[in-house]
Amino acid sequence: MAPLSLMSVSTVLVKTLGLFSTATAVRCSCIAPTLKHFSTTVGGRPKRPLTAYMQYVKAQQPLVVKQNPDIKVVDIVRKIAQQWRTLTPEQKRPFEEASLAAKEQYKLDMQKYEAQLTPAQTAAIAEERRQKMAKRKAIRKKRELNTLGKPKRPRTAFNIFMAEHFEEARGTTMQGKLKSLLDDWKGLHTSQQKVYVQLAEDDKIRYKNEMKAWEEHLTELGREDLIRRKEKTPKKLAVTKGGKKSQVKVLKAKAPAKKTAPKKTTARATEKKTESKPKK
Known part of the structure; x- marks a missing residue:
């Protein structure tokens, strides 16, 4: 299996190399949201660094196209992926080193980019990232539920x-x-x-x-x-004379107070009580 999916490789080829005609770009319109991630402007967010495999794709793509002018995009990706699998660790090392260098440069560029952002821009970027992560998490969960055979919802x-x-x-x-x-x-x-x-x-x-x-x-x-959580039942609403609804609170009946036994009076206490009474 290739290190990257066909769609991911096609995305980078379309954006980085710019080799395909308008018709090919139209056929790849399904990956437009992914291409948006790589787009940059002057002073914009730096491009993400290419992996070692994509460094190899960038170097080999012109050669494959030159040798096979009529080759399709999918076949280009497949051919390069096959070549990459046959490389030895020594042959892959230059591309891995180039990828590491690109990552280090990317870290420096990101530090400069984040330093020029205002607090409002930083908050907006963080919120956008949070929404993307939540969306990806929801998609992954839905796929997992479908894989586990979750029943289809009832129809109206x-x-x-x-x-x-x-x-x-x-x-x-x-x-x-x-x-x-x-x-x-x-x-x-x-x-x-x-x-x-x-x-x-x-x-x-x-x-x-x-x-x-x-x-x-x-x-x-x-x-x-993955099991559904049972929702708490809402409090019942009672309609008053004025037509307004008010929440009815359920009060628990209080247990009757325990009867305490009368205190035993000792002889000494009785004697004191008699002494305290005024004499007639």
Whole structure:
């Protein structure tokens, strides 16, 4: 397997080498968000350093294209990856040293770049980085759940209706078809909609049963971290005479106070009490 994926290599080739025609760039439009990460302006964020493998790609790409003028982008990447796997550690060492030098220079450039940022810019960059990390984490978690066979969510009544009548829907665009299906759904009689409502209720039961079995399976695998947390039930709302809703607090009944036994009076205490009384 190549050290980097085909998409990652294609991204660097498009940006760093600029060798492909407009048509090729259009075919690679799916990786445009990744290319944005490498773009820099005057005084902007420094470019990330190339790895040893990408240093090798940068050096070998012109030779491969020169020897094979009609070769495709994917074939270029595949051919260079095969060559890299056959290199000895001694042959890879110059590219690894170049990569280390680029990393050291990148650290110095980043220090200069961060020193010129204002506190507001630093906070904005940190927030953007946090959002990206959260998005990546959510994508990874979703992929993991799908790999573990998480059941599909239940469909609504309209979703079931739309799936059955999508091909025959009016309109040439996706938006037009959806609008026509929504109009058809609103035009259905209540008795006709009840059929799809019942199907949706059955799908909810299916989802509930499958989720229960799936979570039991996760427990057996030791992945309790992926099990849904039960939400706390909200406090009940009571409607007052004025029509306003107020929260009803549930008060626990207090246990009755324990009866304390009367204090025993000793003979000495009785004698003192008698002495304290005034004589008539």
